[in-house]
Amino acid sequence: MSTESRPTSTTRASNTSNFRGPDVPSPEDMYKCVHCGFCLQACPTYLETGLEAESPRGRIALMKAVEEGRTEITPAIVGHWDKCLQCRACEVVCPSGVPYGRLMEATRANVETVFKRGFKKRRARNIGFNGVLPDPKRLNRIGSALRLYQKSGLQAFARKTGAVRLAPGGSLEKYLPKLSDRFFVTSGQVIRPEGEVRARVAMLGGCVMRLTHGPTLEAVTRVLARNGVEVYVPETQGCCGALNAHSGERDSAREMARRNIDAFLDVETDAIIVAAAGCGSTMKEYGDLLADDPGYAERAEEVAERTKDIHEFLSDLGIEAPKGSLARNGVALKVTYQDSCHLGLAQRITAPPRQLLNAIPGVEFVEMKESLVCCGSGGTYSLFEQEMSLRLARRKTGNIVASGADIVATANPGCVIQMEQALNRAGEGAGVRYVVDLLDESYRLGDAAG
Numbered sequence: 001m002s003t004e005s006r007p008t009s010t011t012r013a014s015n016t017s018n019f020r021g022p023d024v025p026s027p028e029d030m031y032k033c034v035h036c037g038f039c040l041q042a043c044p045t046y047l048e049t050g051l052e053a054e055s056p057r058g059r060i061a062l063m064k065a066v067e068e069g070r071t072e073i074t075p076a077i078v079g080h081w082d083k084c085l086q087c088r089a090c091e092v093v094c095p096s097g098v099p100y101g102r103l104m105e106a107t108r109a110n111v112e113t114v115f116k117r118g119f120k121k122r123r124a125r126n127i128g129f130n131g132v133l134p135d136p137k138r139l140n141r142i143g144s145a146l147r148l149y150q151k152s153g154l155q156a157f158a159r160k161t162g163a164v165r166l167a168p169g170g171s172l173e174k175y176l177p178k179l180s181d182r183f184f185v186t187s188g189q190v191i192r193p194e195g196e197v198r199a200r201v202a203m204l205g206g207c208v209m210r211l212t213h214g215p216t217l218e219a220v221t222r223v224l225a226r227n228g229v230e231v232y233v234p235e236t237q238g239c240c241g242a243l244n245a246h247s248g249e250r251d252s253a254r255e256m257a258r259r260n261i262d263a264f265l266d267v268e269t270d271a272i273i274v275a276a277a278g279c280g281s282t283m284k285e286y287g288d289l290l291a292d293d294p295g296y297a298e299r300a301e302e303v304a305e306r307t308k309d310i311h312e313f314l315s316d317l318g319i320e321a322p323k324g325s326l327a328r329n330g331v332a333l334k335v336t337y338q339d340s341c342h343l344g345l346a347q348r349i350t351a352p353p354r355q356l357l358n359a360i361p362g363v364e365f366v367e368m369k370e371s372l373v374c375c376g377s378g379g380t381y382s383l384f385e386q387e388m389s390l391r392l393a394r395r396k397t398g399n400i401v402a403s404g405a406d407i408v409a410t411a412n413p414g415c416v417i418q419m420e421q422a423l424n425r426a427g428e429g430a431g432v433r434y435v436v437d438l439l440d441e442s443y444r445l446g447d448a449a450g
């Protein structure tokens with residue numbers, strides 16, 4: 001790929017750009033890239049393909065070509081941008097400070113404004129991003145129906161007979177995660193600690209995690225209360241908008257952010273706790289998302305500042321030492337850790353989850369190779385970019401197995417689901433758990449032992 005020089009402001013003023021509409025990637029951000037290539041070896045899609053167009057530098061070069069009017073936004077270009085996981089590994093290693101996440105989010109939003117996708121994809125996106133995610137009640141109804149489908153034996157029957165392939169969207173059914181027996185409820189409940197109150201927080205339930213990992217969210221409230229934190233779960237909250245924002249659906253993401261800002265600033269709290277890395281990273285960027293909204297810009301910044309990832313919060317607070325051993329038959333449980341991109345890279349939080357794991361008795365912590373390389377989940381990426389997602393899942397499985405771990409711990413529902421499915425497909429026995437679940441288990445075992 002050739003190296004371009006930065007166009008003059010006159011070039012941009014003459015309106016040659018083929019980015020159009022309200023959400024335009026900033027040329028200033030784009031031209032910070034000096035094409036040094038330091039980011040290439042950090043990029044999962046480049047590691048897999050070795051192709052420049054599947055690298056951060058290549059994707060930025062394509063943005064510049066569109067910005068300078070050298071090309072329209074073509075299906076091939078959209079294909080290269082769509083392959084980006086928005087994991088932000090490139091952002092962390094970039095010496096020029098290219099805000100790649102912001103660039104790609106705006107680019108995706110622009111694509112959705114000026115580029116017409118195929119009917120099937122448009123319909124799927126419209127149902128998911130505009131019909132389901134912004135509506136917690138509808139999401140609950142769909143979750144309940146899918147849980148019934150799984151528990152009634154209908155899923156097993158449909159898979160065995162191949163009937164599943166006849167249903168609309170049947171090819172995606174194999175990616176359906178197991179729904180929790182108990183969904184996490186957001187009803188304005190308050191969970192109070194037994195002794196002195198050290199902090200008061202509000203907590204996000206989210207969308208997918210509430211339905212797929214309800215008991216983990218309950219474990220989060222228990223661990224917080226155990227450590228003297230009063231937890232309030234606002235009833236009027238909803239999905240944080242991360243999946244929409246990352247997919248270029250910025251208007252609906254803004255609506256969802258406004259709803260949460262109203263819900264979370266309704267009461268005075270010390271922090272807003274988020275247990276899903278992708279949601280935490282988006283809420284910390286509400287200020288950017290609503291920067292041009294005079295009614296919400298300031299409050300969006302306030303929510304962003306108050307938002308804390310659960311591991312970050314517990315680590316800053318200082319926790320009561322867990323006492324229950326997770327060793328099995330006297331043998332330490334070998335645990336490795338997968339850095340969820342939106343925790344390790346977007347939020348740059350890598351030490352706290354490891355510190356929590358290391359504090360648990362009976363755990364032998366081992367690092368795995370490439371823990372910061374995306375597992376291929378990427379929000380809706382695993383649905384729309386299946387081939388690359390599966391390649392990255394296989395790469396991750398290989399690294400988990402090579403670590404010798406019994407358990408891979410992580411911090412995001414998408415990663416848990418992706419790694420569970422990948423390990424199952426590979427016939428590997430390692431389990432996948434949230435860090436907080438392991439901590440909660442240790443507290444409970446310690447209590448049971450007296």
Ligand code: SF4
Nearest residue numbers: 033034036037039094
């Ligand atoms: S490391 Fe930064 S400046 Fe260098 S090519 Fe990658 S994005 Fe551009």
Ligand code: SF4
Nearest residue numbers: 043084085087088090
């Ligand atoms: S965000 Fe991740 S996948 Fe996308 S270009 Fe950067 S490193 Fe590659």
